[in-house]
Amino acid sequence: MLKNYLKIAYRNLAKNKVYTAINILGLTLGLTCCLLIFLQVKDELSYDKFWPEHEKIHRVALERIYPDHVNFYAIIPDGFAEVFKNEIPEVASATRLFVFGDFVSTVQVEEDTYEEKLVALADSNFFEVFPVPFLAGDPQTALYKTNSVVMTEAIALKYFGESQALGKLFKLNGQDVEVTGVVKDFPANTHFSFGILGTTAGLPFNQEPTYSSFSAMTYVKLHNSGSKEKVEELIPPLVKKYAAGQIEQSTGVNYDDYTAAGNGYRYFLQPLGDIYLTSRLQGEMKSNSDIRYVYLFISIAFFILLIASVNFINLATARSTDRAKEVGVRKAMGSDRKQLITQFLLEAVLVVVVSLALSCVLVAVTLPFFNDMAQKELSITWEKGIELLPWLLGIGIFVSLVAGYYPAFQVSKMHAVEIMKGKLNSSRKGQFLRNGLVVFQFTISIALIAGTLIIQRQIDFIQTKNLGFQRENVVVVNRFGQLENPETFRKEVMKVPGVLSAGGTSTMPGNSFFGVQFTPEGKSEVLTGKGFMADDFFIKTMDIQISEGRIFGEEFNDSTAVILNKAAVHAFGLENPIGKKIYSGANVNGEQVNIPYTVIGVAEDFHFESLHLPITPLAIFSSESAGGFRAFLALTVSGENPQATLEGVKNLWEEFGQGQPFSYSFLENNLQTLYQGEQVSGKILASFSILAIGIACIGLFGLAAFTAYQKTKEIGVRKVLGASTASLVWMLTTNFSKLVLVAFVIGAPIAYWAMDQWLETFAYQTRLHPLIFLVAGLVTLAIALLTVSYQAFSAARTNPVKSLKSE
Numbered sequence: 001m002l003k004n005y006l007k008i009a010y011r012n013l014a015k016n017k018v019y020t021a022i023n024i025l026g027l028t029l030g031l032t033c034c035l036l037i038f039l040q041v042k043d044e045l046s047y048d049k050f051w052p053e054h055e056k057i058h059r060v061a062l063e064r065i066y067p068d069h070v071n072f073y074a075i076i077p078d079g080f081a082e083v084f085k086n087e088i089p090e091v092a093s094a095t096r097l098f099v100f101g102d103f104v105s106t107v108q109v110e111e112d113t114y115e116e117k118l119v120a121l122a123d124s125n126f127f128e129v130f131p132v133p134f135l136a137g138d139p140q141t142a143l144y145k146t147n148s149v150v151m152t153e154a155i156a157l158k159y160f161g162e163s164q165a166l167g168k169l170f171k172l173n174g175q176d177v178e179v180t181g182v183v184k185d186f187p188a189n190t191h192f193s194f195g196i197l198g199t200t201a202g203l204p205f206n207q208e209p210t211y212s213s214f215s216a217m218t219y220v221k222l223h224n225s226g227s228k229e230k231v232e233e234l235i236p237p238l239v240k241k242y243a244a245g246q247i248e249q250s251t252g253v254n255y256d257d258y259t260a261a262g263n264g265y266r267y268f269l270q271p272l273g274d275i276y277l278t279s280r281l282q283g284e285m286k287s288n289s290d291i292r293y294v295y296l297f298i299s300i301a302f303f304i305l306l307i308a309s310v311n312f313i314n315l316a317t318a319r320s321t322d323r324a325k326e327v328g329v330r331k332a333m334g335s336d337r338k339q340l341i342t343q344f345l346l347e348a349v350l351v352v353v354v355s356l357a358l359s360c361v362l363v364a365v366t367l368p369f370f371n372d373m374a375q376k377e378l379s380i381t382w383e384k385g386i387e388l389l390p391w392l393l394g395i396g397i398f399v400s401l402v403a404g405y406y407p408a409f410q411v412s413k414m415h416a417v418e419i420m421k422g423k424l425n426s427s428r429k430g431q432f433l434r435n436g437l438v439v440f441q442f443t444i445s446i447a448l449i450a451g452t453l454i455i456q457r458q459i460d461f462i463q464t465k466n467l468g469f470q471r472e473n474v475v476v477v478n479r480f481g482q483l484e485n486p487e488t489f490r491k492e493v494m495k496v497p498g499v500l501s502a503g504g505t506s507t508m509p510g511n512s513f514f515g516v517q518f519t520p521e522g523k524s525e526v527l528t529g530k531g532f533m534a535d536d537f538f539i540k541t542m543d544i545q546i547s548e549g550r551i552f553g554e555e556f557n558d559s560t561a562v563i564l565n566k567a568a569v570h571a572f573g574l575e576n577p578i579g580k581k582i583y584s585g586a587n588v589n590g591e592q593v594n595i596p597y598t599v600i601g602v603a604e605d606f607h608f609e610s611l612h613l614p615i616t617p618l619a620i621f622s623s624e625s626a627g628g629f630r631a632f633l634a635l636t637v638s639g640e641n642p643q644a645t646l647e648g649v650k651n652l653w654e655e656f657g658q659g660q661p662f663s664y665s666f667l668e669n670n671l672q673t674l675y676q677g678e679q680v681s682g683k684i685l686a687s688f689s690i691l692a693i694g695i696a697c698i699g700l701f702g703l704a705a706f707t708a709y710q711k712t713k714e715i716g717v718r719k720v721l722g723a724s725t726a727s728l729v730w731m732l733t734t735n736f737s738k739l740v741l742v743a744f745v746i747g748a749p750i751a752y753w754a755m756d757q758w759l760e761t762f763a764y765q766t767r768l769h770p771l772i773f774l775v776a777g778l779v780t781l782a783i784a785l786l787t788v789s790y791q792a793f794s795a796a797r798t799n800p801v802k803s804l805k806s807e
Contacts, residue, residue: 019315020351022311022315022698022699022701023311023315023351023355024351024354024355024358025698026307026308026311026312026695026698026699027308027309027311027312027351027352027355027359028355028358028362029308029362029691029694029695029698030304030305030307030308030309030695031305031355031356031395031399032359032362032363032366033300033301033304033305033688033691034301034304034305034395035359035360035363035388035392036363036367036370037298037300037301037688038301038388039363039367039378039380040297040370040374040376040378040684041294041297041298041301043189043378044276044277044289044293044294045277045294046189047190047191047273047275047276047277048189048190048272048273048275048276049189049273050187050189050190051130051131051272052131053221054272054273055272055273056092056221056222056223056224056226057129057130057219057220057221057222057271057272058220058221058222058228058231058269058270058271058272059074059217059218059219059269059270059272059275059279060076060084060218060219060220060267060268060269060270061073061074061076061267061268061269061270061279061281062075062076062214062265062266062267062268063265063266063267063268064214064265064515064528065262065263065264065265065266066262066263066527066528067261067262067263067527068262068571069614069616071282071616072281072282073214073281073282073283074217074279074281074282074283074284074285075214075216075217075218075283076214076216076217076267077209077210077211077212077213077214077215077216077243078098078205078209078210078215078216079209079210079211079242080211080218080238080242080267081094081095081096081216081218081220082094082209083238083242084218084220084231084235084238085220087234087238088231088235088238089223089226090222090223090225090226090227090230090231090234091220091221091223091226091231092220092221092222092223092226093125093128093129093220093221094218094219094220094221095122095123095125095126095128095129095130095218095219096122096123096126096200096216096217096218096219097120097121097122097126097192097216097217097218097219097285098120098121098122098215098216099120099192099217099283099285100119100120101283101507101512103631104116104117104478104479104663105117105119105172105173105196106171106172106173106174106479106660106661107159107170107171107172107196108170108171108172108174108659109159109160109170110170111659112659113658113659113660113661114159114661115478115479115660115661115663116155116195116196117195118155118193118194118195119172119194119196119197119198120194120196120197120198120285121197121198121199121200122143122197122198122199122200123143123199123200124141124143124144124199124200124201126143126197127139127140127142128140129219129221130219132183132184132186133183133184134181134182134183134184135153135163135164135182135183135184136163136164136165136166136181136182137166137179137180137181137182138181139181141180142180142181143180143181143197143199143200143201144199144201145178145180145199145201146199146201147175147176147177147178147199148177148178148179148180148198148199148201149172149177149178149179149180149196149197149198149199150179150181150182150183150196150197151165151179151181151182151195151196151197152182152183152184152185152186152194152195152196153182153183153184153185154185154195155195156179156182163182164182165179165182166179166180166181166182172196172198173482177198188377189276190276191275191276191279191284191285191286192285192286193285193286210246211239211242211243211246212243212246212247212250213515214283214515217283217285219272220269228269228271231269232267232268232269235267236266236267239267243265250517250594251517251519252519252594253519263528275288276288276289277289277290277291277294278291280612282512283512287673287674287676289677290677290761292758292761293677293681296681296685297684300448300685300688300692303444303448303692304688304692304695305395305398305399306402306440306444307440307441307444307445307692307695307696307699308399308695309399309402310437310438310440310441310696310699311695311698311699312348312351313402313433313437314434314437314438314699315699345400345401348401349400352396352399352400353396355399356392356395356396360392363380364380367379373680373683373684373687374680374683374684375676375680435735435739438699438700438736438739439739439742439743439746440743441696441699441700442693442696442739442740442743442744442747442780442784443743443746443747443750444692444696444747445689445692445693445696445743445747445780446743446744446747446748446751446776446777447747447748447750447751447754447776448685448688448689448692448693449689449693449776449779449780450747450748450751450752450755450772450773450776451685451689451751451754451758452682452685452686452689453772453775453776454751454755454758454759454766454768454772455678455681455682455685455686455758456682456686457766457772458678458759458762458765458766459675459678459679459682460766461764461765461766462675462678463672465607465611465764467509467606467607467671468544468545468604468605468606468607469509469542469543469544469606470541470542470543470636471509471667471668471671472639472668473636473637473638473639473642474542474634474635474636474666474667474668475634475635475636475637475642475646475649475664475665475666475667476508476632476633476634476635476664476665476666476667476670477632477633477634477635477649477653477662477663477664478631478663478664478665479631479660479663480504480630480631480632480633481504481629481630481631481632483656483657483658484656484658485656486504486630486633488656489633489652489653489656490502490503490504490535490537492652492656493633493635493649493652496648496649497644497645497648498637498638498640498641498642498644498645498648499635499636499637499645499648499649500636500637500638501537501540501541501635501636502537502541502633502634502635502636503534503536503537503538503539503540503542503633503634504534504535504538504630504632504633504634505532505533505534505535505538505623505630505631505632505634506532506533506534506623506628506629506630506631506632507532507533507631507632508632508634508667508670509542509606509607509608509609509667509671510608510609510610510667510670510671510673510674513530513532513608513618514530514532515528515529515530515531516528516529516530516531516584516619517584518572518582518583518584518597518619519582519584519594520572520573520574520580520581520582520583521580521581521582521583521596527571527572528617529567529568529571529616529617529618529619530608530616530617530618530619531618531619531620531621532608532618532620532621533620533621533622533623533625533628533630534552534620534621534623535552535622535623535630536551536552536553536554536558536622538634539551539552539563539603539620541634541635541636542634542636543636544603544604544606545603545604545606546563546601546602546603546604547566547602547603547604548577548578548601548602549563549577549578549599549600549601549602550600550601551563551600552600552622552624556600557624558600558622558624559622559624559625559626559628560595560596560597560598560625561597561598561600561621561622561625562582562597562598562599562600562619562620562621562622563599563600563601563602563603563619563620564577564599564601564602564603564617564618564619564620565602565615565617565618566602566603566604566605567605567615567616567618568617568618568619569602571617572617574599577599577602578599578600578601578602579598579599579600580598580599581596581597581598581599582596582597582599583595583596583597584597584619597621603618603620607764610674610675611674611675611762612674612761612762613763614763614764634667635649646664649662649664650662693780693783696784697783697784697787700736700784700788701787701788733785733788736784736785736788737781737784737785740780740781740784741777741781744773744776744777744780744781747776748773748776748777751773751776752768752773755768756768
């Protein structure tokens with residue numbers, strides 16, 4: 001019986017080659033999009049799920065509450081890891097990971113010096129919480145010795161030419177270290193990674209833990225009976241017990257008064273498997289993704305699949321008259337409804353199976369291009385294929401049911417007498433269903449196109465917005481502060497042709513800024529902001545505008561001078577700020593002291609962080625101040641011959657760098673990485689939007705062809721009576737134009753709401769101009785009309801004699 005069903009299904013599909021091809025093409029493209037998005041989403045959801053007992057591991061994060069704002073940090077004070085382990089019963093173990101942001105380390109192997117970015121420090125029990133497979137060494141003792149490091153296999157091969165690098169000696173940032181372990185390379189799907197992991201054993205802060213300044217990523221592993229809610233309840237008393245004294249010492253304010261003024265510390269636990277998709281805190285080791293993009297991609301896959309299925313349904317309803325006659329004959333010959341449903345569903349299944357097979361081939365072909373666009377390393381192996389099989393089966397069943405529903409359940413339920421009388425042909429139900437489904441297709445298409453345009457507009461806005469400083473033609477030289485004579489190097493760089501100015505700083509815009517607390521003169525409240533160090537030339541180099549006072553200068557002793565931005569002046573309530581004293585705690589020779597800083601200048605507010613965040617209070621300290629340092633050198637260069645200028649700077653570095661490799665980047669490129677997630681999502685959305693409207697138009701093409709075929713006699717009569725080709729084309733396209741307009745009325749508000757929600761993630765955003773939605777609607781209308789007009793024009797130019805002969 002099944003064999004007969006399949007034979008008949010094959011004959012029906014082969015008989016109507018055009019409609020079969022349209023269905024298969026639309027479903028193949030839809031399923032290909034769905035499978036690519038499935039691979040992307042599956043990878044996003046897999047982050048940190050490979051760790052054994054990952055559901056018990058949490059990272060402790062901090063919501064730092066200030067009187068006028070809050071900040072969220074992925075790093076917390078280094079002293080709390082031991083406190084949590086010893087004083088919270090639910091915590092089985094705790095470990096710390098110290099990362100260094102944008103700091104580039106030097107690795108010296110014999111006489112050769114290299115640079116390495118993926119360097120971190122960890123406690124000796126790190127591998128108890130995160131059991132990385134060891135290729136050499138003992139995970140229990142690898143980080144117990146002072147000056148010991150663990151390498152990944154790739155780094156060991158890079159520096160020593162072999163993975164068995166156990167016992168090898170080299171210099172890390174000038175310090176002699178020994179390789180005590182080699183581990184397998186970290187999978188890409190983890191929120192942290194390292195190439196070299198040093199130990200915290202023997203470091204001074206272990207003897208003098210801090211409880212108020214933030215430095216360590218802290219992970220806790222809970223007992224089976226432990227809950228994160230219970231741990232979070234037990235943390236506040238411990239904060240007061242251990243942090244109050246240090247806060248009072250650094251601020252000079254009683255802890256209760258300090259918290260009463262609006263300051264606070266709320267520690268919370270982040271499940272390990274949720275960090276990558278839900279955490280975008282300050283101090284993250286690397287850029288995380290966003291769970292909202294996962295929802296967006298899942299929605300796109302679902303709607304594209306529906307659009308492809310709608311093509312099948314539309315063509316099925318359009319051809320329902322022909323199929324109804326077939327059903328009538330079958331029923332008259334004794335077929336029951338169950339047999340008819342099976343026949344129609346098998347036809348749908350056959351189309352879906354062929355489409356699935358073709359889409360699997362297409363996924364394999366397009367995956368490298370998708371990886372390049374999504375910046376992923378997705379692959380399809382036999383293991384993944386077997387894992388994907390249930391999903392493919394589920395998708396196939398879903399699409400078969402959706403696509404085959406109308407002919408299987410609607411046409412088959414009609415009585416033979418009704419069909420033979422032509423009742424189905426006279427009903428407007430099929431026409432209404434087709435129109436509704438076309439409207440649905442183009443509603444989704446318009447929403448996707450509008451979303452793509454708005455994301456691109458926001459990215460353009462980010463890239464062109466005046467950030468308040470020079471960002472074009474700025475070269476950032478790394479490890480400037482590690483030179484033996486950095487100031488001499490800076491002066492020599494100024495002599496390189498093409499270098500316009502040069503200034504040193506502890507950090508660059510877009511990087512991490514340290515937190516700083518101030519107490520204005522004559523006031524008791526503690527005010528918090530962010531800060532960085534700059535030398536006498538950095539502010540001028542970056543063209544940061546000063547509205548009052550002056551900048552740092554060689555002719556002044558600015559060791560206790562500070563420049564505030566306008567946000568800080570406003571937050572601190574300073575009137576006539578120039579010359580005012582503000583006090584801040586600092587660690588000088590191991591002792592906490594309160595230093596009076598004199599405000600010498602007020603800078604115009606500039607965007608030193610991502611545009612996701614509003615401008616917050618900022619203090620610029622002189623590199624001459626206590627603890628001052630310059631990690632980077634910023635160079636503004638002329639745009640005439642930048643490569644020659646960089647070559648000159650590189651040659652100069654080789655004279656001063658003591659064998660350290662020359663490392664640089666362009667500030668403009670660095671700032672763009674802050675919005676990498678948006679750029680990638682924008683590309684993916686644009687690509688799938690084009691495919692979505694393409695799939696919709698494939699169905700529309702088939703529907704237009706069938707409509708023109710149905711009106712063959714009418715077109716012939718009209719031409720004989722003198723109708724022009726243009727009027728006939730207008731007649732055939734008017735209805736489709738109305739459907740697109742209805743889709744615009746529905747789709748534009750949906751897109752407006754969705755993109756308004758997305759833009760809320762930015763503190764500074766482009767305007768949702770109505771013209772964007774109008775453009776999306778017009779583009780969709782133009783594509784739809786081009787699709788329909790081809791069929792309409794062909795039908796209108798047909799010889800009326802042939803049209804009338806067709807009867």
